[in-house]
Amino acid sequence: MSIPTLALVQGPEEILAERGVESVVDAVRAAEPEAEVVRLYAASYQPGELGVHASPSLFGGWTVIVVHDMDEADDALVEDLLAYLARPGESVTLVVRHKSGNRGKKVLDTLRAGGARTIEAKAVRSEADKHAFVKHEFREARRRIAEDAVGALVQAVGKDLRELAGACAQLARDVQGTVEVDDVHTYYGERVETTGFKVAEAALAGDEAGAMSLLRHAMNGGLDPVPLVAVLAMQLRQVGRVAAAGRGSSTQVARDLGIAPWQVDQARRVARGWDGPRLGRAVEAVARADVDVKGGLRTEAAVRAPEYAVERAVLQVCRARHGEDG
Numbered sequence: 233m234s235i236p237t238l239a240l241v242q243g244p245e246e247i248l249a250e251r252g253v254e255s256v257v258d259a260v261r262a263a264e265p266e267a268e269v270v271r272l273y274a275a276s277y278q279p280g281e282l283g284v285h286a287s288p289s290l291f292g293g294w295t296v297i298v299v300h301d302m303d304e305a306d307d308a309l310v311e312d313l314l315a316y317l318a319r320p321g322e323s324v325t326l327v328v329r330h331k332s333g334n335r336g337k338k339v340l341d342t343l344r345a346g347g348a349r350t351i352e353a354k355a356v357r358s359e360a361d362k363h364a365f366v367k368h369e370f371r372e373a374r375r376r377i378a379e380d381a382v383g384a385l386v387q388a389v390g391k392d393l394r395e396l397a398g399a400c401a402q403l404a405r406d407v408q409g410t411v412e413v414d415d416v417h418t419y420y421g422e423r424v425e426t427t428g429f430k431v432a433e434a435a436l437a438g439d440e441a442g443a444m445s446l447l448r449h450a451m452n453g454g455l456d457p458v459p460l461v462a463v464l465a466m467q468l469r470q471v472g473r474v475a476a477a478g479r480g481s482s483t484q485v486a487r488d489l490g491i492a493p494w495q496v497d498q499a500r501r502v503a504r505g506w507d508g509p510r511l512g513r514a515v516e517a518v519a520r521a522d523v524d525v526k527g528g529l530r531t532e533a534a535v536r537a538p539e540y541a542v543e544r545a546v547l548q549v550c551r552a553r554h555g556e557d558g
Contacts, residue, residue: 235263235294237320239327240343243353247394252351253327257296260325264294267325272309274301279308286321294323302330302339313339317346356393358490362386365393369400370411377403377411379494384413387429388420428463435546436467436502436514438553443546457525457538461545465518468549472511474499505553514552521545 236259241252260267270285285297299305299313316326317339328343330336344350356365363382370377377385389399399420407415431450434443450460474496477485482493482500489496506514524541 235260235325236349237325238317238343238346238348239325239351240340240348241327241329241351241353242331242340244331244355245353245393247397248353248356249329249331249351252353253298253329255351256325256327256349257298260294260296267294267296269296269298271298271300274299274304274306274309277306277309280312282309282312282316286316286324286326288322292323294325295321296325296327298327298329300329302328302336303333305336305339310336310339314342317342320346359386359390359495360486360490360492362390362393362396363492366396366400369397370404373401373404375404375411376409378413379492381411381413381416383492383494384416384429385420388416428460429467431460431546432464432467435464435549436471436506436553438505438550440547440550443550444543447543447546451539451542457542460542461518461522461525464545464549465515465522468511468515468518470495471499471503471506472515475503475506475511510552510555514549517545517548517552 236256239252239256241249241256243249257267257269272281272285282297282299285295289295299309302309302313305313313326313328313336320326328339328348330340356362363386366377366382366385385399385403386396389395403411403415403419406419428450431443431446434446447460451457470491473489474485477488477496480488482496485496486493521541521544525538
């Protein structure tokens with residue numbers, strides 16, 4: 233089995249970078265189970281430190297040297313890396329972690345020229361990226377997840393990729409068969425993003441009783457009005473963006489807007505009940521509520537309570553859907 237001797241893990245997404253580094257360590261230990269792992273950090277690096285750890289040991293054995301934060305390296309670390317790459321050590325695997333930027337570019341070019349294994353850790357930020365990440369996690373676990381469950385999971389825990397990865401692992405481990413949207417709600421249904429999504433869905437459908445019931449339940453459970461308003465605003469913006477995108481295929485519109493095709497289909501279904509003026513009134517109502525719940529004190533609603541401001545906004549959205557004044 234060939235042991236990798238050079239590797240470059242490049243990109244800003246920490247969890248993917250950590251996995252990339254560990255994949256190299258695992259590949260080395262598959263052939264050398266007792267391999268030692270040494271981690272060097274740019275912020276605390278001392279000149280000559282790399283050479284010390286790369287020197288042959290009296291007792292033999294393999295060493296994996298992981299250099300973290302190469303993009304923050306000082307001249308001493310850059311020079312030591314270039315010197316090492318000119319004469320690589322025996323029984324050593326060098327892994328360089330670089331987040332972004334041009335710092336250390338000569339080292340990166342030399343690594344690539346030397347045939348280093350390159351592992352990408354690209355940023356996962358857009359809704360489409362997060363959906364793709366969830367699907368990949370389930371494929372790796374050899375499990376299935378329904379399309380709407382993917383969306384529900386991203387809505388629930390999608391702010392933090394590490395938390396999203398943990399949620400994928402928990403559902404893959406604990407749920408038998410295909411993971412459905414009800415399974416996501418069972419495990420993560422009390423998250424503010426999920427609750428806000430349900431409130432927004434009911435409000436945009438004009439279901440006043442349903443929206444108010446969901447909202448009051450959320451408020452009684454102690455959920456913060458600020459992110460609830462943010463989710464409502466996000467859903468309104470998405471309907472407006474999809475409506476403005478025209479009649480292209482769901483896949484094409486999703487690619488253009490950076491969202492998932494199922495979200496385009498959902499937004500189009502919602503948009504059928506709206507026109508420009510009514511959508512504008514709903515957006516204005518939510519914008520006022522956003523100021524109120526953040527302490528803007530511009531309206532009577534804000535003076536009374538943030539909770540009242542949210543309730544008023546939800547009612548206005550429901551009534552705008554039916555062409556009524558708030």
